[in-house]
Amino acid sequence: MSASDILVLAEIQRDAVADVTQELLAAARGVAAATGGQVVALVLSKNGDAYVPALKAADRIVLLNDPLLADYSPEPFLAVLQEVVAAEQPRAVLIGSTSIGWDLAPMLSAKLSAPLVVGCKAIQAEGGALRVTTSFCGGKMMAEVKVADAPAVLMVLPGSFRASGETGQGKVEARSPSAPLAAGAVGFEELILPEAGDVDITQQDVLVAVGRGIQQQDNVELAEQLAEALGGAVCASRPVVDQGWLPSTRQVGKSGMTVRPKLYLALGISGAPEHQEGMSGSDLIIAVNTDAKAPIFDFAHYGAEVDALDLLPKLVEAVQAKK
Ligand SMILES: Cc1cc2nc3c(=O)[nH]c(=O)nc-3n(C[C@H](O)[C@H](O)[C@H](O)COP(=O)(O)OP(=O)(O)OC[C@H]3O[C@@H](n4cnc5c(N)ncnc54)[C@H](O)[C@@H]3O)c2cc1C
Numbered sequence: 001m002s003a004s005d006i007l008v009l010a011e012i013q014r015d016a017v018a019d020v021t022q023e024l025l026a027a028a029r030g031v032a033a034a035t036g037g038q039v040v041a042l043v044l045s046k047n048g049d050a051y052v053p054a055l056k057a058a059d060r061i062v063l064l065n066d067p068l069l070a071d072y073s074p075e076p077f078l079a080v081l082q083e084v085v086a087a088e089q090p091r092a093v094l095i096g097s098t099s100i101g102w103d104l105a106p107m108l109s110a111k112l113s114a115p116l117v118v119g120c121k122a123i124q125a126e127g128g129a130l131r132v133t134t135s136f137c138g139g140k141m142m143a144e145v146k147v148a149d150a151p152a153v154l155m156v157l158p159g160s161f162r163a164s165g166e167t168g169q170g171k172v173e174a175r176s177p178s179a180p181l182a183a184g185a186v187g188f189e190e191l192i193l194p195e196a197g198d199v200d201i202t203q204q205d206v207l208v209a210v211g212r213g214i215q216q217q218d219n220v221e222l223a224e225q226l227a228e229a230l231g232g233a234v235c236a237s238r239p240v241v242d243q244g245w246l247p248s249t250r251q252v253g254k255s256g257m258t259v260r261p262k263l264y265l266a267l268g269i270s271g272a273p274e275h276q277e278g279m280s281g282s283d284l285i286i287a288v289n290t291d292a293k294a295p296i297f298d299f300a301h302y303g304a305e306v307d308a309l310d311l312l313p314k315l316v317e318a319v320q321a322k323k
Contacts, residue, residue: 003150004037007090009081010055011100012045014191017054020096022163024156025057027123028094029166032059034125035091039168042084044077046070052172059168068181071191072100074107075184080177082111085151092123092130092152101155109153116153117145121160130154138254139273158258159281198249199233205262206232209252209279210240213268213289213308217245222312223267229319235259237269253278267308271296 006028011018041058048063068076109116122133208227241251254274264282287300
């Protein structure tokens with residue numbers, strides 16, 4: 001590994017490489033192209049072979065195998081991550097801004113006395129330094145920071161980069177920790193999955209999203225009809241869920257789900273940063289809002305300044321007529 005390489009910590013969730021890892025690999029590819037380095041994916045697990053096909057975007061895939069890495073627990077993960085980073089001295093280590101990332105990245109930074117940047121949304125190599133755009137105060141403010149020291153530990157916000165589908169050299173190296181790992185004081189006990197039985201909005205191509213502008217629970221039915229006609233599902237901003245009009249499994253945003261449908265039709269949603277965080281990766285965002293100054297119009301691809309309640313029945317009729 002060279003000082004211009006970008007190391008990506010692959011995150012394994014429920015025996016699969018998490019989507020955020022593909023985004024990190026795309027981010028790493030952009031930076032490595034400028035530094036002249038390679039994209040290196042690091043998998044910490046019991047046996048990483050199964051994850052190799054999902055990591056073809058990397059030039060090198062380093063598998064750190066050990067029974068104590070079967071499930072996430074802080075101490076063994078930190079020990080091996082620290083060992084790999086210290087030995088290889090990459091230009092930057094990219095870690096997802098996920099529960100595991102929030103646990104590991106600050107500890108890694110402290111252990112290595114390496115700079116840590118959280119909330120990364122864009123990363124550029126500039127001379128010998130990295131220029132990082134970072135989001136804070138829940139997305140209400142952005143800052144540009146320059147990181148001269150290497151390795152830099154960068155926590156990347158999910159949804160900030162689009163998985164490119166590019167393939168790298170894909171060379172695989174399997175290793176074991178240099179010394180036996182200790183279990184540590186905190187260990188994994190059980191994965192508690194969200195309640196099943198509802199639609200998985202993260203898997204939908206079409207989402208009809210309703211916000212406070214839908215005004216009352218009865219109007220959600222209209223959105224359901226439109227979603228059905230379009231072959232998608234209904235999701236919502238937080239106020240709609242807080243009022244109990246839809247279950248929490250339908251909430252999009254910072255404290256809800258991150259979605260990336262082909263079409264995100266936002267009806268009566270203002271576009272607060274906490275909502276934007278969960279849907280900005282959608283292929284096509286169409287916003288319908290009565291307020292021309294609603295922030296959602298700043299990042300939607302198309303917008304209509306109309307009353308969603310007037311539009312909905314007409315849209316349902318038009319889509320049904322087309323079928
Ligand atoms: C820590 C934290 C976490 C949060 N997590 C989330 C989260 O996960 N998801 C989330 O969504 N929010 C979250 N929020 C809340 C977020 O800040 C906003 O309050 C919320 O997104 C606003 O929802 P909204 O757009 O539906 O409502 P509003 O901001 O009230 O906007 C309603 C919009 O509807 C428009 N409107 C009204 N009537 C009509 C009509 N008839 N037709 C068309 N448009 C109409 C209005 O012009 C307005 O723009 C979080 C906040 C915090 C502090």
